[in-house]
Amino acid sequence: MEEVVEEQKDRERSKPDDVANMWPRTLNRAQSFLAQPSHWGPYPQLRARTLLRRRRGLPPLNRGYQTPDTEIGDRQAVYERMMTTEVLPAHYDALPSLSEAKASLRALAMQTTPNLQYVPEEEQLKVMGGGTSSVVEGILNTTNVLMGSGLLALPYATKCAGGYGGAIAILSVASAATLFTAKLLGRELERRGARGFPDLAFYVFGRRGRVAVAVGLYFDLFMCLVLFLIMGGANLAALLEVVGGSTAWVPTPNGCVWILAALLAPATAFDDLTALAKFSAVGTVATVMLVVVVAGMALFCDDDDDDDDDDDDAASPVAFAPTDASRALALGLVLYCFAGHALFPSIYYSLQNPKEQWDVVVDVSYAIVLAASSVVACAGYALFGDQVSDQISVDVDAIDETTGALCCGFIAVSAVSKFALELQPLALGIEELLVDDDDDVDLKDPRCPRPFFRANRAVILRAGLLALSLASALSLPGFAVVDSLLGAIFATLISIIFPCAVSLAAGTTTIPTRIACYATILLGALFGALGTWGSWSEATAR
Structure with missing residues (x-):
């Protein structure tokens, strides 16, 4: 848990385009993501950004699939924290629908991190470049x-x-x-x-x-x-x-x-x-x-x-x-x-x-x-x-x-x-x-x-x-x-x-x-x- 908290502090101190701070955290997050259990519920996201951004400015990928270097914001740390306490698996299995799972995860995230700002799902889609097409x-x-x-x-x-x-x-x-x-x-x-x-x-x-x-x-x-x-x-x-x-x-x-x-x-x-x-x-x-x-x-x-x-x-x-x-x-x-x-x-x-x-x-x-x-x-x-x-x-x-x-x-x-x-x-x-x-x-x-x-x-x-x-x-x-x-x-x-x-x-x-x-x-x-x-x-x- 200390590593997760330290990583969250590093994220707050760093800039998205600062490659010196991004590359180690990108690698660690990718390894952590691949090591998670096979069956897990969807976690709420603040935004999705590509971390492979040089000082020259790489454009974010938008090709229907994402490279494993995707940053999902502060809520990933919250999710990892809940996974370590085994709160999520037992709670998620009892949820009958995805909407209830999202609402429950949002409530748990707010309780775990009170100062975490909630971004509605429709705003998340707009951040990712979608949600407005007819x-x-x-x-x-x-x-x-x-x-x-x-x-x-x-x-x-x-x-x-x-x-x-x-x-x-x-x-x-x-x-x-x-x-x-x-x-x-x-x-x-x-x-x-x-x-x-x-x-x-x-x-x-x-x-x-x-x-x-x-x-x-x-x-x-x-x-x-x-x-x-x-x-x-x-x-x-x-x-x-x-x-x-x-x-x-x-x-x-x-x-x-x-x-x-x-x-x-x-x-x-x-x-x-x-x-x-x-x-x-x-x-x-x-x-x-x-x-x-x-x-x-x-x-x-x-x-x-x-x-x-x-x-x-x-x-x-x-x-x-x-x-x-x-x-x-x-x-x-x-x-x-x-x-x-x-x-x-x-x-x-x-x-x-x-x-x-x-x-x-x-x-x-x-x-x-x-x-x-x-x-x-x-x-x-x-x-x-x-x-x-x-x-x-x-x-x-x-x-x-x-x-x-x-x-x-x-x-x-x-x-x-x-x-x-x-x-x-x-x-x-x-x-x-x-x-x-x-x-x-x-x-x-x-x-x-x-x-x-x-x-x-x-x-x-x-x-x-x-x-x-x-x-x-x-x-x-x-x-x-x-x-x-x-x-x-x-x-x-x-x-x-x-x-x-x-x-x-x-x-x-x-x-x-x-x-x-x-x-x-x-x-x-x-x-x-x-x-x-x-x-x-x-x-x-x-």
């Missing part, structure tokens, strides 16, 4: 999360699935399964008060579950970085080919990946990427443009006006016999379009009344995403048939060079901005593991051991992640393989299996819901196994 804003945010780079490969997935029927069937099943788990996730967030996937895993599966989920999310981020490099390289090569008018001087897609890596290298030296975050809106523009362009070309382009026999052959489907491996590859490609559940907690808590609004938000969002995905999948395959590429954007210039150049340019810029932004949480999560108790020394002191590494740790780490992503992008065989792997492994685990497992572990679901959860888990496991096999077969074939 239903329409929630729908826009959810749709933007789901409609990403996965749309590019849907016409190729239609080809692999054997035609329109197979693609629509896979889209419908994947959409229904992930919509069901999205609603389950909303109920568990409301019941447990968790702020993200690692918190849910800790509530249900304990410390190891939290670590496993965090590692999975970080690895998913890394694979997304690889995907962005491959996607940006292919679209940059297509853009340069259109602009140059000749392929003699245009680098290959792998050469363009090197160019993108060189452009991204300066971003590793900056912690504050607020200006670059504005360019992430280009991704939304590129997605909407892609849907409109592909649908419009499929409706209004007349193949009879083209006298070139080669172009006629390219625009009409040729004989293609889909195999079991190609159909399995299509599963992973489609599943990636619905792999946004890791960001759903942020959207959930941003709503004004999430308990009543969440189901409406996901219902409408999934209807929009399913319609847009079906349009892109069918229209893209109708335009290019079995000659379609694994990224439909690089094929558009064959019909209209100006439109194709615009699509490729927007997607390339979107890939660069998303890479730099998603590199940030991954680097912070790994950087925390490199923190030790001596980080409060003066970095300018020549007697400080390893001063260069400590002063430049963030830059070195980000540069290393960029180099590793570049090597992976150059070694992997293509966009479709990485896209399908992400869908088969991470979409099934994070977006299908995990929400069902959390709901079953709670033990409060009805019998029909439990049956649906078991069936969804089996379906997700089957899709994951088949999609992984299809991706491996495609990789070896290339």
Whole structure:
């Protein structure tokens, strides 16, 4: 208890941006948090801030899950104090609802620390950047999360699935399964008060579950970085080919990946990427443009006006016999379009009344995403048939060079901005593991051991992640393989299996819901196994 009181005094004396005081307390709090019991009630929070804030000013993370360096304010010390006296477990077990648990914890906190200021829950949400979004804003945010780079490969997935029927069937099943788990996730967030996937895993599966989920999310981020490099390289090569008018001087897609890596290298030296975050809106523009362009070309382009026999052959489907491996590859490609559940907690808590609004938000969002995905999948395959590429954007210039150049340019810029932004949480999560108790020394002191590494740790780490992503992008065989792997492994685990497992572990679901959860888990496991096999077969074939 003396250590807790001393830590609370240190917190009051220190400044949030003072790295000399923050790093040891960040490490100690992370270790204390991971060492807590597996089953514990939600504790009240004053505010949530990221402690990894240098003097240069790191922006707080807001990606639907939190690194273990989250500060929860003075109430964490109160909670630890109550845990040591064993007041909370016995009291919490007798509480029938989350609202009563929160009220009881608030009363206990006030009794333990009389001068502790209570901040209402709605104010906590405002501090965290949420709690003010309407239903329409929630729908826009959810749709933007789901409609990403996965749309590019849907016409190729239609080809692999054997035609329109197979693609629509896979889209419908994947959409229904992930919509069901999205609603389950909303109920568990409301019941447990968790702020993200690692918190849910800790509530249900304990410390190891939290670590496993965090590692999975970080690895998913890394694979997304690889995907962005491959996607940006292919679209940059297509853009340069259109602009140059000749392929003699245009680098290959792998050469363009090197160019993108060189452009991204300066971003590793900056912690504050607020200006670059504005360019992430280009991704939304590129997605909407892609849907409109592909649908419009499929409706209004007349193949009879083209006298070139080669172009006629390219625009009409040729004989293609889909195999079991190609159909399995299509599963992973489609599943990636619905792999946004890791960001759903942020959207959930941003709503004004999430308990009543969440189901409406996901219902409408999934209807929009399913319609847009079906349009892109069918229209893209109708335009290019079995000659379609694994990224439909690089094929558009064959019909209209100006439109194709615009699509490729927007997607390339979107890939660069998303890479730099998603590199940030991954680097912070790994950087925390490199923190030790001596980080409060003066970095300018020549007697400080390893001063260069400590002063430049963030830059070195980000540069290393960029180099590793570049090597992976150059070694992997293509966009479709990485896209399908992400869908088969991470979409099934994070977006299908995990929400069902959390709901079953709670033990409060009805019998029909439990049956649906078991069936969804089996379906997700089957899709994951088949999609992984299809991706491996495609990789070896290339």
